[in-house]
Amino acid sequence: MSKERVHRFVSKDLTVRIAAVNATEVVKHMQDLQHTYPLATVAVGRSMVGAILMASQLKDGQMVGLLFRGNGALQSVYAEASYDGHVRGYTPNPQYQPPTYDNGLSLKEAIGNGTLSVARHQPFQKQPFHGTVELVSGEIGQDIAHYLHQSHQIRSLVSLGVYLDTFGKVQAAGGVLIEVMPGVEESVVEKIQQNYEEKKPNISKMLMEGASPEQLVAPFMDGIPFEELEHDKSLEYFCPCTKDRVVRALETLGEEELQDMINKNEEADVTCQICGKPYKVSVPEIQDIKNRIHKESMH
Ligand SMILES: [Zn+2]
Structure with missing residues (x-):
């Protein structure tokens, strides 16, 4: 399995914290499982990278879930990552194809107007923290930055990249999250902004050229001393699904179809x-499921 992990850095004056990751293997894994076409691959891939970066700033046992919901053809995109390096992602329309690819792999139309909801689960806490913001770009990275600012008053720069080959297969995926803490010198913020505008760092291109996480960060932080923090959590595509939850999909078949399966004495195969x-x-x-929806329908 992959030995990829998030790398965390901090500026020497401790006012800028940074996370960077090469998440190529886990995003490839998602594509292999769900057979995603280009727009879905980029949408789910960027969301997974964003969730991985955000989760690395949490604490042991905590996780973050990102749900993008819009009026575009993809409808929704979900990604979830834990501090410990578990990550998964999903869209209900993995094989969506636009009429043309004139807009390249821009997600704006495919996601459309809508919202980003972020759930943060803490251990021993039943109700997760939820924050919802309007989508500002639909391109994932800027929307995450908007969320961090609106809900946590954190100014950030989020740069995410998923690179596909001509067959639509994932070749590289990764990203950088730079957050400035309260009390930061404005000159430091301006320098990061200036670096970003002048160098226009292209994450997926840098990854294709074999850049290390530190090399991904370097162009953003040019002129600002920073060092790496210890953070040793290997990334793993992980889904905590249970039979109960997956089997619930059968409920949508309805009583008649379930009865048909029972009559035919047919075992069902359901995949997460x-x-x-x-x-x-x-x-x-199957009989139990049918009884359950029958009872519910009588209420
Ligand atoms: Zn699963």
Whole structure:
């Protein structure tokens, strides 16, 4: 399995914190599982990278979920990552194709107008923290930056990249998250902004050229001394699905179809759409599901 991990850095004056990651393997893994076409690959891939970067700034056992919901063809894009390096991503329309690729792989139209909801789960806490903001660009990175500013008063620069080959296969994926803390010198913020505008760092291009996480960060932080922090959590595509949750998909079939399966004495195969894990559902279990929706329909 992959030995990729998030690298964390901090400016010498401790007012700028940075996370950088090469997440190529986990994004490739998502594509292999869900057979995503280019726009879905870029959307889910960038969201996964964003979630990985945000999660690295949390604490042990915590996780972050990003749900982009819009009126575009993709409808929604979800990604979730934990401080420990687990990550997964999903869109209900993995094989969406636009009429033309004239806009390249711009996500703006495919996601459309909508919202970004962020859930932060803390251990021993039933209700996760939720924050929702309007989408400002639909390109994922800027939307995350907007969320951090609106909900946490953190100014940031989020640069995410997913590079596809001519067959639409993931060749590289990664990103950089730079957050400035309260009390930062304005000259430092201006320098980062100036670096960004002058150098226009292209994450996926740098990754294709073999850049290390430190090299990904360097162009943003030119002229600002920084050092790496210890952070040793390997990335892993991980889905905590359970049979119960996956089997719930059968409820949408409706009573008639379920009865048909029972009559035919047919076991059902259900796969988790996020990780592809197969679950077998026996006829008595199908009967239970049917009974349950029957009861609910009588309320
Ligand atoms: Zn799963």
